[in-house]
Amino acid sequence: MGLNYGESNNTVLYFTNCIVGTYAAVLIVLGTIGNVGFGLIILRDRRRIKSTTRLMFILMAISDTFVLWFKALRYWILTTFSWDFREHNLALCQAHVFVVYFVSNLAILIFGVLCVDRSIVICSSLRSIKVNLRPVLENMEQGEKPEKTDQNLVRASSTRLARAEKSNFQQQNSIINATSGQSVNSLQPTESCYTESSFSVPKCCQRFDKIWHSFQYRYTQNTYLLWMIFLFGIVLILAKHLPYYASLEMDMVNGSCSVTAKGKTREYVEFATQAILPFIFIIPANVLVYRAIKKHQSTLIALNLSACRGGSVYTGMGKNRMPYTFRFAPMYARNTISAETTLTEQNRKKLGNFQSSPQRPPQMILTNSPQISNGHLFVFKTLIALSVLNFGISFPGAVFCMLTQKLESNYQHLMYNTLMILSDTHYGASFYVLFFTVKGFRRRFIGNARRGKLCRCIRTLFRPPNSKDDSAVFSRGSNISTKTHKPNKIQLIK
Numbered sequence: 001m002g003l004n005y006g007e008s009n010n011t012v013l014y015f016t017n018c019i020v021g022t023y024a025a026v027l028i029v030l031g032t033i034g035n036v037g038f039g040l041i042i043l044r045d046r047r048r049i050k051s052t053t054r055l056m057f058i059l060m061a062i063s064d065t066f067v068l069w070f071k072a073l074r075y076w077i078l079t080t081f082s083w084d085f086r087e088h089n090l091a092l093c094q095a096h097v098f099v100v101y102f103v104s105n106l107a108i109l110i111f112g113v114l115c116v117d118r119s120i121v122i123c124s125s126l127r128s129i130k131v132n133l134r135p136v137l138e139n140m141e142q143g144e145k146p147e148k149t150d151q152n153l154v155r156a157s158s159t160r161l162a163r164a165e166k167s168n169f170q171q172q173n174s175i176i177n178a179t180s181g182q183s184v185n186s187l188q189p190t191e192s193c194y195t196e197s198s199f200s201v202p203k204c205c206q207r208f209d210k211i212w213h214s215f216q217y218r219y220t221q222n223t224y225l226l227w228m229i230f231l232f233g234i235v236l237i238l239a240k241h242l243p244y245y246a247s248l249e250m251d252m253v254n255g256s257c258s259v260t261a262k263g264k265t266r267e268y269v270e271f272a273t274q275a276i277l278p279f280i281f282i283i284p285a286n287v288l289v290y291r292a293i294k295k296h297q298s299t300l301i302a303l304n305l306s307a308c309r310g311g312s313v314y315t316g317m318g319k320n321r322m323p324y325t326f327r328f329a330p331m332y333a334r335n336t337i338s339a340e341t342t343l344t345e346q347n348r349k350k351l352g353n354f355q356s357s358p359q360r361p362p363q364m365i366l367t368n369s370p371q372i373s374n375g376h377l378f379v380f381k382t383l384i385a386l387s388v389l390n391f392g393i394s395f396p397g398a399v400f401c402m403l404t405q406k407l408e409s410n411y412q413h414l415m416y417n418t419l420m421i422l423s424d425t426h427y428g429a430s431f432y433v434l435f436f437t438v439k440g441f442r443r444r445f446i447g448n449a450r451r452g453k454l455c456r457c458i459r460t461l462f463r464p465p466n467s468k469d470d471s472a473v474f475s476r477g478s479n480i481s482t483k484t485h486k487p488n489k490i491q492l493i494k
Contacts, residue, residue: 020076020421021079024075027068027072028073030428035064038430038431039364041445042054045299046443052227057114060110060430067104068428098242104274105237106237109233113230115282118289119285122292123216273434386433390425394423
């Protein structure tokens, strides 16, 4: 893939060398620094990230660095010094082509597996909260035990719901309103939401729903499923690229390493599948997680982890100035730990400007859960934007390669080199996107840099971090831990 120096349009040739050479050099330097910094931050965060997820992130950083040094470096040398090291030996050409294709496919495979993994784990945990929250609230208010159905949904009976007073619903909504900001009437439960007669789902859909959520539960509990999917993807990549050696040939006269017509068509198809097919899974997975967190942020009323893990609690004062408590327990047995709290004199001081009145009882002002916060919404919003940007950059390159069978003019070389270099941008931009958009990641990096821990990374890799942050979005497994902790601010009722 050399430039045609015999053409008269030397201006196009000059701009091609300047654009590709300069951008490739900047991308290699900044991308390498960013990937190394990203890997060090992931290695340092030992209390939030499990070993499986940590290893996947480190493999992604390593594969991104290899792509920059094997692919972008060749383009920089070719455009700057007009020398291609692949032209001297057919074995070297074959090895370089295989390494570039394998590592680039491996990087996009890891990114896709992580996105799908996050969507399954987070959406599964949020679903266990969603289907249990409001029905249990009604049962707690009415003094009624929850009723379990075949679908494992906690529902109150239609007879008791019909007798419920509107003031009880307003009391519940006023407490939810203090933390979620929703209107009082927006969360009024109706009989059609929870009764057995109105909740009719076809049996085929019920069976599929049961199988799917059973898979989600098993997936969050078994780490080997993630590795099985990852190894299966590696086998597909090897099976796809090992036969590529047969299509490579060496032009000893012109000194170029090219492929045959059959291999050329396969190369275009491969580029299209790498640039288009992964984003069919990556973008919907990130959108699904973002919508799930956004939807549940208004109903997830969380307790401080120092007081309780495994149950979300909120409390308030009734019309008779008697403290009442609502709680919910997650669906699965591993998440059944919960707690109850009362409004003590110490907690009553934190009510702020809320005054006791028959119309609006005072509420405790509880912050959002440190496991599901606004920062996590911004993380997935950033991932969605980055995925759409990568797809928008890679898709024109794939279309151009499919339509252009042979690069004959310098204009085509300019377009091809520009699209190829731009498509490699995301291999070095992950660290900078997280640094400038995610507050928790930026705070961790700056804190470690100020303390000199990045420079002394060899001695501090296995030392636990000193600071805590809301980076549970990177943790694997359920977002609700089954461990209890000693309370420090909220009194628990035995």
